[in-house]
Amino acid sequence: MKLNHVNLYSHDVSADRAMFARYFGLRTLVVRGEKMAVMQDDDGLVLIVNHFDSKLDGFEYPRELDILHIGFIQDSREAVDDVHARLIADGWAVQAPRDxxxxxxxxxxAKGxxxxxVATLTPIKPHDSHQGLRPACVTTSLPRVGEGR
Structure with missing residues (x-):
């Protein structure tokens, strides 16, 4: 089985579409005004960014975010630093890279x-998964929706 797509609720579809294209190389497949953008990465994963106001067969779309984060794996520390530098140069509020x-x-x-x-690949050892180890919480404060860039 293969994960086919991820659909993110966004407060700013246009800004998020531009960010995913500029910094992460996603291609735009479909744009439906300010309500939806369908994008794809080099491995075929489809990312849908939407701001729907309607219901889907009786299920209301979320008004609050219920996803912790999405991640983009880079091949090296230098690649992580490069994305970081590009975001900073464009005025984004980002944490400093760290171990x-x-x-x-x-x-x-994101604006959404x-x-x-943005990270290097984290090796997961079978022993770790059986120990119930989990990542530490992010403690650096980040801007709220609409703050920063």
Whole structure:
């Protein structure tokens, strides 16, 4: 089985679409005004960014975010630092990269309201998963929706 797509509720579809294209190389497949953008990465994963106001077969779309974060894996610390430098140069409020839960990583808040992590691959050892180990919490404060860039 293969994960096919992720659908994120966004407060700013246009800004998030531009961010995913500029910093993470996603291609835009479909844009439906300010309500939805469908994008795809190089591995075929489809990312849908939406701001729907309607119901789907009796289920209301969330008005609050219920996703902790999404992550983009980079091949090296230098690649993480490069994305970080580009975001800073464009005025984004981001954490400084650091060693965290076994990876070189940083987080920032997208215009859509959710967090994005940019990190090197974190090796997971079978022993760790059986010990119930989990990453430490992010303690650096990040701007709220609409603050910063």
């Amino acid at each position: 965290f839960h076994g990876a070189w990583t940083f987080y920032f808040r 309201g959710y967090f994005i992590e």
